[in-house]
Amino acid sequence: MMARPTRNKRMLCMAVVIFVVSLLLMFYWTHFAYGFNRGFGDTQRVLSLPASSLLHREDWPGHNLDDRHPSNVPCVVHYLWCADAKKKFQFKDYLSLLSALHILRPLTLVLHYNYLPASDDYDSWFLTLKESLPNLQLKKLPDSYVSCGSEVMLDMMLGFLAPEGGVFLGQGVILTRAPAQFHTTPFSFHFAASAYKTQGVVFAKQGFKDRATRQHYLKKIVSAPATCVSEKSYNEANYQSDVVCLSYSDSILYPKDIMFSSTPFAELARWLFYGKRAPVKIQKDPNNLIPRITHFIKLKGGGSYSNTLTFRQFLGVLSALYVGGFHHVYFHAEGTPEGRWWQELQKENVTWVKIARISSVYSNPVGNVAHVSDVLRFLTLYKYGGAYQDCDVLWLSRVNDSLLACPAVLSFDWVIRGRYPEQINNGVMLSHRHSEWMGLYLETFKDYRDRDWLYNSCFVTYKMFEKYPELVCLERRLQVICHLGICHPAWHENYRVSDKSRVPTPPFTFDDTNAIHVTQPKNIPSLSSPETLKKGDDFFGKIGRMILDKSGRMHLLD
Known part of the structure; x- marks a missing residue:
């Protein structure tokens, strides 16, 4: 006779547990599970941009009301x-x-x-x-x-x-x-x-x-x-x-x-x-150019990390010096670079800089290694100026002085995401030391979202451009991003496509862009060694041989 109440209590406890677990799952999904798709759904958080007053605008006689004195007209x-x-x-x-x-x-x-x-x-x-x-x-x-x-x-x-x-x-x-x-x-x-x-x-x-x-x-x-x-x-x-x-x-x-x-x-x-009537004028100064130095950042993360400089990374350094027109390369890494290709660079203007890895930004924990790199690249450019390039970037043409006259330079990404008219990719960037753009951007990390792959690196960057267009040059030809064998020149009409699109690459030449940025695959056969480069007859093989030729190292293919 006593078993029934006990059984009822057990069923009630199970119901309570299920209810609590459901609430926890809903909370997790609502707050943390957006991942790659962040920005497609509704959110009640405004993008964190440096504050500026909406109340102040330059006076425009004949347009705005003369309200210098109180009146009986309801305000x-x-x-x-x-x-x-x-x-x-x-x-x-x-x-x-x-x-x-x-x-x-x-x-x-x-x-x-x-x-x-x-x-x-x-x-x-x-x-x-x-x-x-x-x-x-x-x-x-x-x-x-x-x-x-x-x-x-x-x-x-x-x-x-x-x-x-x-x-x-x-x-x-x-x-x-x-x-x-x-x-x-x-x-x-x-x-x-x-x-x-x-x-x-x-x-x-x-x-x-x-x-x-x-x-x-x-x-x-x-x-x-x-x-x-x-x-x-x-x-x-x-x-x-x-x-x-x-x-x-x-x-x-x-x-x-x-x-x-x-x-x-x-x-x-x-x-x-913007508070001003005149067309936006980017603050260029031809007498004060961005320094011709470039920065690599290589961090430990994942099972594939090695201090050994790969042949492809070696080509990236050479391309900066002999093609992009940079005078010095700073290789920021946690460990001392090593291997044949690092030794090959010892007579070049290349310096290893031991980097201090960060664990937080504005007291927000930073766990993902890609996000650690995001923060460090902006800190580095703010401190030193110059260029930043991902380790998978190769320069194809010299960066002109007219571009270096800009306060900062970024370029566009190719993937259609949500309602954004365009997006910015920070795999290649140029900036003056202590540029206002970089300083303001660093402030946006006050709203850092570690579980959101795109929020701080892509979405916030574009909203920054909308708010402060006079502080940055967006150059469509700074880089061409290539993904899974298809390249996306941002100066072509309708270059933005779905990340699942397999539309062939529109034609372009080395002189059409400053750099090529291959995000996937990480291993390009024709750029993996001198032997594969010598045999490679694809577009990347041509790039690799051009870099060796301009750097006087064609003998490496013998």
Whole structure:
């Protein structure tokens, strides 16, 4: 008779254990198991970039409001975000909200939402706003369902203005200037020619508490002709001075699209995003060149490590000295390099530097050897300047002085990942000593993610470029990355493909690029020894023989 309660207790204990284990697995999967695919799913963490104020922009007379003295015009903007739960807050949406911030300069910016905007590692614009704007308020729309672009939703938005006045800005609209009548006209508006009745802006100098006045304003808005224009219309000559707002579609816009463009829209977008109207100008100095030295880093990690310098690494060092145009090579390693090929280099300008391996960055443990190398290469370039090259890089042509005039130089990766328009590969880099770019990048390791293969090395680097484009040159011809027998010249159209793509390599020559970077396979038969190089008739064999020829070592093939 006593067995049944005991059995029930056992079943209850088992259920509790299963529940706890399930929670632990969910926690692990949510926080640690993104691995290689990080950036494809949603995240509620903004990319950690060095801080800069969103509140300050250079003054633009005639565009931003003259608010040097308090007035009775309500300093509140009501912004509408109405979309399904999966919709991302993209760059155009970011510009829309920034236009309200910088043109109207409100004391309070209220974002009304049905679902908070979704974010991921790239589209983290909304998270940036939340962390950067002290005057941003979030308010959920009433639970009752109202169609997002409907007249009923517009009426609801007017209801927020009714008590005291203020400004309503609809989704899909970017303000271009403060209207001249903002301080004088009791009620004015500008809307787009769109099926979405909320795609516009309303200025109310004072409240309108009776329902009849609100209905009168609603009918007036709905029946009025469109005065918000498209981006294309805004770019027409001598047209901008009459425009208060422009409407935008779901077409994708990236910061790279506005950096150097001369269109009026690009000027407006730069002012909103960067705080300056002029096209981005990279801080080049032809009288102060990046030093012609290069750094290798070789760390212990995995079962294949050896102090012995391989023939392929030997070719990499020679290529830097005799092809890339570098005057000295620094080989940073934990152990003293050895072997035939290291001895062959003793009469060259090559120096072994014993490297101190790190175990953490900003107190974050660094376990993966590839990530240890990532941190060390940026620290090394910040301290010494010059070039960094992975051990699997071969130089194919001399680096021109015009490139060395840049503050820092990086190049693109080829794999399509998530919503990133492009990515940066740090297998080949150039930088001045103590460059601002390298210093700012090192700060991003405060948000270091050891289990995420791509986050700090690829994703953060590109977001850094978007934020500080004047501090770095992105050179498509700095390197060509080759993976599993296929090379990806970044200057070719549609060079970005899936990592599973087997599209053949577009043709290119040695003079088309500075370096070739073979990420996989690690063992290239024609570059494994002088014997295989002599017989190798493939592209890599030609590269190896060119390096030996320019370094005066063709006798090694005899």
